Amino acid sequence: MATQTQLRDALLAAIQTQLGASLPATTVWESRYTPHIEAEAVKELHIVAMLLDVSTEIIAREVDTDEYTIGLAVQQKVRDPQTGDVASYGDNVTACDELIGHVESIKSLFRGDGALRHQHLAGCYFAGLKHEMQFEPLHLAHYGVFTSIVEFTYRSEETDE
């Protein structure tokens, strides 16, 4: 099995182990290749792990640094795309702010002395995260889906050959 797919699944499982009890019991944790688009598919909170980038940098004659980026999407329907109804989901900003809060709970596992900062997964170690897409505007405007994607970077650890 490829390292990136093992890492994707291991990262999702590690975060679920840490946070599962503090998120709604109906939360769906899953690995996918693309985020959800249809609002009806994400009426409940979804945490979706996806493959993003892989890069290999040559640092010595027989040593490479492999860098893997795994995307973690926090997704939920916040507005009916047909009717524009937000009443069932509370004010749009309130619902989205709550979801941003869930994203920050995930990120805090990797900050400072966070539980997952030094945890090696699938033969890789944590090397940083980016949160450029705090929400995907097209998903929100057209589909009523709040999608926030955090990019986790992991690097391959030393192995015996």
Add this chain to the structure above:
Amino acid sequence: MTRGPSPGAGAGLDSELYIRVGGTRAAPVWLRLARVGDVTIGGDKNSESFSSRESPTEKATFGTIKVPISFTYYRRQRFVDAVFNLLSRSHLENLELDIAAMDRPIAESGAVGIRGTYIVSKLERGEPINGTVNYSVELLESDSVDPDDNVTPISTSAYSIP
């Protein structure tokens, strides 16, 4: 008119560095240094400038050539690293290392480079917070004699594989 690709230059990745770990100087058994990054083989020539009425321009007199070897090394920390053990012994105990720096694998006919006897003069460890643990290594040529006869002085010189 379409031009093809320009002739490129040799790749640093294809050069090779070796330490002799067995055999004799004439029939060496080499250990390849696979975990080296950027390698520099120095070539400064000692000189002294002088001026005389004979010439409107300054001249130089030349002496010996310095051939230090330096590189970045990525040590295996959790597994056996025979190369690092040799570098460390040389650094701590002045173990002399018979080194060959070639432009391609030493088993290939036509490989050219230099060969000399060196001692590790610097073994500096770096632990960058966002990078890989690495060692900055420097070797200087030692005042050595051929271990096969204990008499003939050795100097770094061109080395090639027929």
